[in-house]
Amino acid sequence: MxxxxxxxxxxxxxxxxxxxxxxxxxxxxxxxKQPWFLGFGAPDYMEVWIETADVVDIRERVFRRAGSGIASVQNPVEHKGNPAGWPENPGSGKGKYVTGADLPRLVYVRWQSLAEPQTYEAYIVIPESAREIMRKPEKAFCNFGSEWVTESRKNLVIGLAPGGIAKVWLTGTCLKAIEIARIVGTVNKKGPYQGKNEGRYALPLEPESRAYVEKFGIPYGSW
The missing domain is CATH 1.20.5 (Single alpha-helices involved in coiled-coils or other helix-helix interfaces)
Structure with a gap:
């Protein structure tokens, strides 16, 4: 200017x-305003399709479809993956920055658990304590750059698992993740796409995922 x-x-x-x-x-x-990233992940083989993730920021503005599409997931061959539980330090997942939004107050997620299959939804309230973490800069050592940096945990990562489980972390590029919430969502009785797709789900399971589920089942209760 x-x-x-x-x-x-x-x-x-x-x-x-x-x-x-x-x-x-x-x-x-x-x-x-502080730019922040909204990312999604799922346990190994437990593929997820996000119909919509809508955000309400602290100024009560609504950002519809701030997230959508497939969540980050690994499908190791020969059943070498382990879908039970969550990683100690999850990555940022697959997603994007919520353009123009202030820090989040609420995230509504509706997703298809393709491994079951089932459609869930959850309302995730973000506490003020979490926003304080997002605002707070910290020093961290980045292994990939071999240098010290100062950053904040501005990546809001949501892990989605069968049974309607949604687990939420805050992380940064080099800072370790901090867990802030665990939500048990509810079944969306209308089914995939709010009943507008004749019960069809977004995608078939990848061959590796299908083979794992058929042989070992789904480790409910581990998330």
Whole structure:
């Protein structure tokens, strides 16, 4: 922004008079915004299709379909994966930055558990303590860069598992993940795509996943 544009913006705010407070407030909110990433993962072989992930930020704005599509999952060949439990330090998963949003207050997720198959939904309330973690910069050593960096845990990662389990972590590029919530979602009785797809699910299981589930079943209760 050049000097002329900046001076013009200030003049407009001044001339509007009664809207001056509004101009100042918008600047304040803009200063508080912190970009954050919404990612999704699933245990080995337990493939997930996310119909929608809608976000409500702390300013009560709704960002529909902030996330959708397939969650990050590993399908090791020859049954060498282990879907039971969660990794000690999960990655950021598959997702994207929630453009224009302030920090999250609520995330609604509706997803298809393809291994069962079943459709679930969950309302995930993000506590203020979690947002404080997202705001707080910390020093961390990055192995891949062999250097110390300062960053915040601005990656909100949601693990989705059979049985409607949703587990939530905060992590950064180099900071270890911190668990902030575990939610048991509910079955969406309308089925996949709110009943608009004649009961058909988004994708068939990958061959490795199908072979694992047929041989070993689903480790319910481990998540």
């Amino acid at each position: 050049n000097d002329f544009t900046r001076r013009l913006g200030k003049t407009i705010c001044f001339l509007l008079g009664t809207f001056l407070a509004g101009c100042v407030q918008d600047v304040s909110h803009a200063a508080e």
